[in-house]
Amino acid sequence: MTWEATVRAALAGTARQPPAGESDPERAVLAAAAALAVRRLAGWTPPRGPVPAAEACPPEELRAVSPAAAWRLEALLDGDRPELLPEWLELAAAGRQVVPPRLLPRLLVHAERHAPLRGAVLDVIGRRGRWLAGQVSAWAFAALGDLDQAFETGTRPARAAALRELRRQDPAAALRRLAEGWPAESGEDRAALIGCLQVGLGPGDEAFLEAAGADARKEVRQTALTLLARLPDSRLVGRMRARAAAMVGYRRGLLGGKLHVAPPRRCDPELVAGGVEPKPAPGVGERAWWLSQVLGMAPPGAWPVEAIEAAAATDWTATLLRGWAAGAARFQDARWAEALALFWSRTPEKARSELAFSPELLLSALDPPDRDAVLLRVLARSPADGAHLAARCDHRWGADVTRAVLQALPRLARPHADLAAAAARQVGLRGDPSLRAEADALAARTPDAPALDRAFAAAADTLHWRATMAEELAP
Known part of the structure; x- marks a missing residue:
């Protein structure tokens, strides 16, 4: 045949x-x-004719990491504690060091398969890595080359990567570049590019985003309004602040404050234009749905934190807390985040599901120092609640939080063994390595519980591993 x-x-x-x-x-x-x-593959004849030589790789400007650090990177790529690879990349970038040439292909292959790591990988591959990425189409995400050309003629992902890099260099110039060709962009391209403005987002982006908020494509409108809502002085936030103040008022009294709640009776055009989704989520009433969205787009500092306690005396407790938590996360209001986290901690466990907000997601929006401050307050009030939150935070803890969690673990070992084991694992991954001696002491005096013994010993071992890694990558 x-x-x-x-x-x-x-x-x-x-x-x-x-x-x-x-x-x-x-x-x-x-x-x-x-x-x-097989015969067709074996019989393939490569094209004849002169093949242009590749452009020479430019000389590297940064020094390579030490041999010990390179060995550790190789171990991470081989699957030994791969969860620590982001920290290795961050430490190398902070020390202005690059990956040695022999490991560049492996790291680029890893980044090809793990997209969330690509930004960190770009910071440590240097000129040689970018040159190498330009020779392999699958690594185009790392071969920015001529940014202007990549933005003009590249694939959609390449254009987005180029625009993000242009925004890092000069946000205003990158915005002008985007605006020039915006009317001619397809809906898919507009949806892919508008989110790049989160890099270097500032007041100068407001006019463009307001226009994009009326785009024919839903994804573009939603992203534009989300970005506008992150600008605390934008006209959108001002309008939502005024609407929220009219819906929720707080009045102080001798016996405590009282809230007056008047949710919207309809989702009017101004609310829709502000990004409020008219159709409620399953199980949520229309008025509650609209109110929580409006509150989430207004800085919660417009109300005193005492309003949180007052919300419990209304018929709209979950709605108010959900909206204020969204606003505290969006505007990174550490004072409100702390107050909400403490309110969650004071609420009996069986009733917490009715609060309609996640303290973990709330804390994840804060800067690490503010997050640590909130965790310390919760740990001081309830070691179990504090360990629960700390175990679910993905940032690296400061020394104070690390010490507080280490001190809480022995008290949690008996009544909350699973929580203690989870928190111990996070001590190893997120704790301050300078406290590895305290972790060693904890591992040496654990109760007679094999699972906890292993968890505490593993935490101490990981802290030592991370401390050595930091020493190897020291500038």
Whole structure:
């Protein structure tokens, strides 16, 4: 059988077009396909003619990491504690060091498969890594090359990567570049590019984002309004602040404050234009849905934190708390985040599901120093609640939080063994390595519980590993 005949038989089916003279047509077609496919590959002739030489790699400007640090990177890429790779990349970038040439291909392959790491990888591959990425199409995310050309003629992901880099260099110039061609962009391209403005987001982006808020494509409108809501002095936030103040008022009294709550009766055009989604989520009433969204787009500092306690005396407790938590996260209001986290901690465990907000997500929006301050307050009030929150935070803790969690672990070992084990793991991954001696002491005096013994010992071992890693990457 020829290749063409085999393909025709496979497409039409052997019942309709059986190969001639074969007692088992299906077997014959499959056998022919296997043999002919190999023959076609073996017989491929590369194109003839001169092949242009690749452009020479420019000289590297930064020094390579030490041999010990390179060995550790190799171990991470081999699967030994891969969860610590982001920290290795961050430490190398902070010390203005780059990956040695022999490990560049492996790191680029890893970044190809793990997109969230790509930004950190770009910071440590240096000129040689970018040059190498330019030779392999799958690594185009790392081969920025000529940013202007990449933005003009690249694929959609390459254009977005180029725009983000242009924003890092000069946000205003990058915005002008985007605005020039915006009317001619397809809906898919507008949706892919508008989110790049979160890099270097500032007041100068407001006019463009307001116009994009009326875009014909829903994804563009939503992203533009989300970015506008992150600008505390934008006109959108001002309008939402005024609407929120009209819906929720707080009045102080001798026996405590009182809230007056007047949710919107309809989702009017101004609310829709401000980004309020008219259709409620399943199980949520329309008025509650609209109110929580409006509150989430207004800085919570417009109300005193005492309003949180007053909310419990209303019929709109979950709605108010959900909205204020969203606003505290959006505007990174550490005072409100702390007050909400402490309110969550004071609430009995069985009733916490009714609060309608996640303290973990709330804390994740804060800067690490503010996050640590909130964790310390919660740990001081309730070691179990504090350890619960700390175990779910993905930032590296300061020394004070690390010490507080280490001190809490022995008290949690008996009543909350699973929580203690989870928190111990996070001590190893997120704790301050300078406290590894305290972790060693904890591991040496754990209760007679094999699972906890292993968890505490592993935490101490990981802290030592991270401390050595930091020493190897010291500038």
